[in-house]
Amino acid sequence: MPEPTQPTTGDEVTEINPDADIAPVDIGVPDVAEGEKLLEVDEVTLRFGGVVALNEVSFHINKGEILGLIGPNGAGKTTCFNVMTGVYQPTSGAVRYLGKPLGKRKKFQITKLGIARTFQNIRLFANMTALENVLVGVDAHHSTGVVSAMFRLPKHRREEAQGFARAMELLTFMGLDGKANELARNLPYGDQRRLEIARALATSPQLLCLDEPAAGFNPAEKVKLMELIRTIRDQGYTVLLIEHDMKLVMGVTDRIVVLEFGRKIAEGSPAEIRDNPAVIAAYLGVDEEDAS
Amino acid sequence: MSTTTSAPAGRKPSSRSFKERVDTMPRAVKIVLWVVFAVFLFLLPLLNIPFITTEGSDFGGVLFTVATYVLVALGLNIVVGYAGLLDLGYVGFYAVGAYTVGVLTSEHAHLSWVLVVPIAIVVAMVSGVILGAPTLRVRGDYLAIVTLGFGEIVRLTLVNSQWLGGAQGISDIPKPPGVELFKVPSLDWSAGVPVVDLSTTSTFLKFGINDFVPYYWLALGIIGLVLLFDILVKSSRVGRAWEATREDEDAAELMGVPTFRFKLLAFALGAAIGGLSGALFATKAGFISPDSFQLLLSILFLAAVVVGGAGNRWGVIVGAIVVGYFPERFRDFADFRVLVFGLALMLLAIFRPQGLLPPRRTVRAKRADDRQAVLEEGEASA
Numbered sequence: 001m002p003e004p005t006q007p008t009t010g011d012e013v014t015e016i017n018p019d020a021d022i023a024p025v026d027i028g029v030p031d032v033a034e035g036e037k038l039l040e041v042d043e044v045t046l047r048f049g050g051v052v053a054l055n056e057v058s059f060h061i062n063k064g065e066i067l068g069l070i071g072p073n074g075a076g077k078t079t080c081f082n083v084m085t086g087v088y089q090p091t092s093g094a095v096r097y098l099g100k101p102l103g104k105r106k107k108f109q110i111t112k113l114g115i116a117r118t119f120q121n122i123r124l125f126a127n128m129t130a131l132e133n134v135l136v137g138v139d140a141h142h143s144t145g146v147v148s149a150m151f152r153l154p155k156h157r158r159e160e161a162q163g164f165a166r167a168m169e170l171l172t173f174m175g176l177d178g179k180a181n182e183l184a185r186n187l188p189y190g191d192q193r194r195l196e197i198a199r200a201l202a203t204s205p206q207l208l209c210l211d212e213p214a215a216g217f218n219p220a221e222k223v224k225l226m227e228l229i230r231t232i233r234d235q236g237y238t239v240l241l242i243e244h245d246m247k248l249v250m251g252v253t254d255r256i257v258v259l260e261f262g263r264k265i266a267e268g269s270p271a272e273i274r275d276n277p278a279v280i281a282a283y284l285g286v287d288e289e290d291a292s
Numbered sequence: 293m294s295t296t297t298s299a300p301a302g303r304k305p306s307s308r309s310f311k312e313r314v315d316t317m318p319r320a321v322k323i324v325l326w327v328v329f330a331v332f333l334f335l336l337p338l339l340n341i342p343f344i345t346t347e348g349s350d351f352g353g354v355l356f357t358v359a360t361y362v363l364v365a366l367g368l369n370i371v372v373g374y375a376g377l378l379d380l381g382y383v384g385f386y387a388v389g390a391y392t393v394g395v396l397t398s399e400h401a402h403l404s405w406v407l408v409v410p411i412a413i414v415v416a417m418v419s420g421v422i423l424g425a426p427t428l429r430v431r432g433d434y435l436a437i438v439t440l441g442f443g444e445i446v447r448l449t450l451v452n453s454q455w456l457g458g459a460q461g462i463s464d465i466p467k468p469p470g471v472e473l474f475k476v477p478s479l480d481w482s483a484g485v486p487v488v489d490l491s492t493t494s495t496f497l498k499f500g501i502n503d504f505v506p507y508y509w510l511a512l513g514i515i516g517l518v519l520l521f522d523i524l525v526k527s528s529r530v531g532r533a534w535e536a537t538r539e540d541e542d543a544a545e546l547m548g549v550p551t552f553r554f555k556l557l558a559f560a561l562g563a564a565i566g567g568l569s570g571a572l573f574a575t576k577a578g579f580i581s582p583d584s585f586q587l588l589l590s591i592l593f594l595a596a597v598v599v600g601g602a603g604n605r606w607g608v609i610v611g612a613i614v615v616g617y618f619p620e621r622f623r624d625f626a627d628f629r630v631l632v633f634g635l636a637l638m639l640l641a642i643f644r645p646q647g648l649l650p651p652r653r654t655v656r657a658k659r660a661d662d663r664q665a666v667l668e669e670g671e672a673s674a
Contacts, residue, residue: 139533
């Protein structure tokens, strides 16, 4: 007997369509050659009163790579994201993007320059549809104002048509095209996570920052996510990944930066990080006599 | 057995919403229905339909008042419903619009009405920007308090400024220029059946002092234009940016929405529509004083939006009609009006907290939440 409705559980894994063309569109920022420095965090220190959240952290991200940013809870990973996306201003040091310091640019300006992010706790526009959520991301590079909209000027029509096409392509890529008109809040958890990534990709970022995208995923979904992140990179994006799950990080990243208590304690390939005693100590603790 | 949209003809499935039903009609039918509805609205004050028509006060005048409420609610809906900014001082913009007309047509100059109304809109818009630029940096409750202060500042300025007429206000505001094209007869129901009454007519379009029906027509026409503007702007990048800002300001900013700019825009547009409504009010009343712009009016405007369903333009129109019309219709209960109104609001808060016609997103979300709850219960008992 067929069940009329199946409860949506977290076990279902939405299949992605890797063939969809989601390559970033030209957003008018200088091009960086593959393997060159895209973003550089230079001696960044961030203090909240007496608390030092980041302490002279330096690392860089090369164009076209997947960089993992890991560390125990409270190590400053998300804070690092927040400095890079303009939520916080570093107390000292600088974030250089495409060779120029981000300075005091506003959050939306940094997004327009090509840095997009997702959130550790999903922060979709809950009462908007999946399609509208992605359209907001596409709109980042649009300029339709009240006058264009009011008279339905060619600019409005062109941007709406382009935006819709790109948003649907992104939803198709994520396997969410069938749910384009569902409210974001009604999507299953995994779909919400994917929708967040789609929304960030919609801004055509040079650098995509994913903040714990696998949080709450089961092993099967994590495998799919690894595949997804690789596909995104292959379509021409650079990815910075914050993640707790070691297996996922080791499996998908090219390089890893390890933070602990706001300091960088290691940097290197996944294999190097796996054998690095400081990293092992940070994650597993050390015996008293081994401590140096 | 499931009732789907392909249900047998003759019985409409009740699960389909009104909007869905309208959407599936052929285009021609839709246009005809809209035209019929518009004609009905224009003739409403002359049809003198029993029970609906207010007996104590002139029905044309009442309908005009309701129309100004509708206009205000549409403007405030942009601010409160779309952009999610709680504005408790909206009457300030209404006053700015009314006083601009008063000052420029009567008190200090005698410009033409046609010229003054656009000026009033611009002045109200500028006052919206002036209020918004410093205050939109605060959020939520704080913004509500600051705007509340703005409404009072405007009123107190009017009371204390002799240049603006002081407590006596401004009188002799001229009527808009009209044309006398044709007379529209009214219906007389005194015999129990409607009879065309050729002796009681309204002239299209003559703005007199006894017949308020032409003012209502003017306001209705303006509402149509504002509605069109609302629909066009809402379904664009601008509308999405407002909604994103309302949903999660920080996330919107990080997705490339210049939230401050869009909040200011919502404020300015809302203020402009409020100012336009105030200008109409001043034109019809012919006399304005600070007493016309009490804080209570701000609360009523906000009530119209909330009662109707913030974020749904049709909802707020219904809300404005409820808030503007019912107190006039039930003038007999004059002493208890506010009491009944308060009770009605309380009942509404209990039974329809999202408003009479909540935005469809809320309806859809509610439906989905219910479905999920049923599923979860099913799982628990299984």
